[in-house]
Amino acid sequence: MDHKQLKYFLALAETLHFGRASEQCHISAPTLSRQIKQLETELNIALFIRDNRSVSLTAQGKAFVEYARSTLAQWRQFKSECQDNGQPLSGELSFYCSVTATYSFVYDLFAKFRQQYPAIELNLNTGDPALSITHVLNDKEDLAVAVKPAQLPQSLSYLPLGESQLVIVAPIVACPLTELLSLQQSNNIQWSQLPFIMPEQGILKDRLDQFCKTQAFTPRVYAHVSGHEAMVALASLGFGVACVPEIVLAQSPFKDQVRYLSSLDLIEPIEIGLVCKTKRLTDPVVTVLWETAENLFRL
Numbered sequence: 001m002d003h004k005q006l007k008y009f010l011a012l013a014e015t016l017h018f019g020r021a022s023e024q025c026h027i028s029a030p031t032l033s034r035q036i037k038q039l040e041t042e043l044n045i046a047l048f049i050r051d052n053r054s055v056s057l058t059a060q061g062k063a064f065v066e067y068a069r070s071t072l073a074q075w076r077q078f079k080s081e082c083q084d085n086g087q088p089l090s091g092e093l094s095f096y097c098s099v100t101a102t103y104s105f106v107y108d109l110f111a112k113f114r115q116q117y118p119a120i121e122l123n124l125n126t127g128d129p130a131l132s133i134t135h136v137l138n139d140k141e142d143l144a145v146a147v148k149p150a151q152l153p154q155s156l157s158y159l160p161l162g163e164s165q166l167v168i169v170a171p172i173v174a175c176p177l178t179e180l181l182s183l184q185q186s187n188n189i190q191w192s193q194l195p196f197i198m199p200e201q202g203i204l205k206d207r208l209d210q211f212c213k214t215q216a217f218t219p220r221v222y223a224h225v226s227g228h229e230a231m232v233a234l235a236s237l238g239f240g241v242a243c244v245p246e247i248v249l250a251q252s253p254f255k256d257q258v259r260y261l262s263s264l265d266l267i268e269p270i271e272i273g274l275v276c277k278t279k280r281l282t283d284p285v286v287t288v289l290w291e292t293a294e295n296l297f298r299l
Helices: 003-015 016-023 030-044 059-081 099-116 129-137 176-182 203-214 228-234 244-249 278-282 284-297
Strands: 049-050 055-057 091-097 120-126 144-145 156-165 166-171 194-199 221-226 242-246 258-260 270-277
Touching: 003 016, 003 030, 003 059, 016 030, 016 049, 049 258, 049 284, 055 059, 059 091, 059 278, 059 284, 091 129, 091 284, 099 156, 099 244, 099 284, 120 284, 129 144, 129 156, 129 203, 129 221, 129 270, 144 156, 144 244, 144 284, 156 194, 156 244, 156 278, 156 284, 166 203, 166 228, 166 244, 194 203, 203 242, 203 270, 221 228, 228 242, 228 244, 228 258, 242 244, 270 278, 270 284
Parallel strands: 091 120, 091 144, 194 221, 194 242
Antiparallel strands: 049 055, 144 270, 156 270, 166 242, 166 258
């Protein structure tokens, strides 16, 4: 078993698709299939269930995901700790954030980091920010930009990067929702009458649930959406109103196609920060990125 095989396994475990996993690993699908079969032979277990239409993990495969992630993380840390102090620091980091965070925080962080540590490879993955903390806890990512939860897991270190107000936006385009809102007073919106684009999970969903409770109404849910950027897009098309961080709206290509509703002071703001496992800060490569962020975002 080698580390490349573990990376191939994780790629397939995450995508459950040989074509997408092979593209992610920059190898052919037949090569990926051979590597997975060799790994299964060495372990003497089936990691995947395959048929002509789908791929899924076996129970043993699901258990092996945690082992593979932990092993690769430990390997990266070991390599970092064994480097010659006289040589430029090298290694690799896996970093997760939302698309908006790449503009708002990560661009400046990576620009400064790249100047100081050009030999370190940065692997950036983007997605739903609600998954940031889970990815770090599961060793899927070394660091992530996350919305600070009410209770931060004890195993995590947290560095504040900034805050964002949460706003509720509605479409400008002519549609039934716009007509409905035109009949309501801006200081007395009948929230229960409006369709909502709801986040699937995370702190934003918790904040919105609390807002609904405070305003004493049950939202009419048009759709549950993963990712704040997509919520702005659907709101701009008139599918519903959406509660999003103002920082997301400022970067959205649809910001001129929505308008604020009068709720800026009704929902508690969110705090955004950098997270990683505290024990990973013993890795010199992780430490220097953390220190770079501390210097850049010291509040």
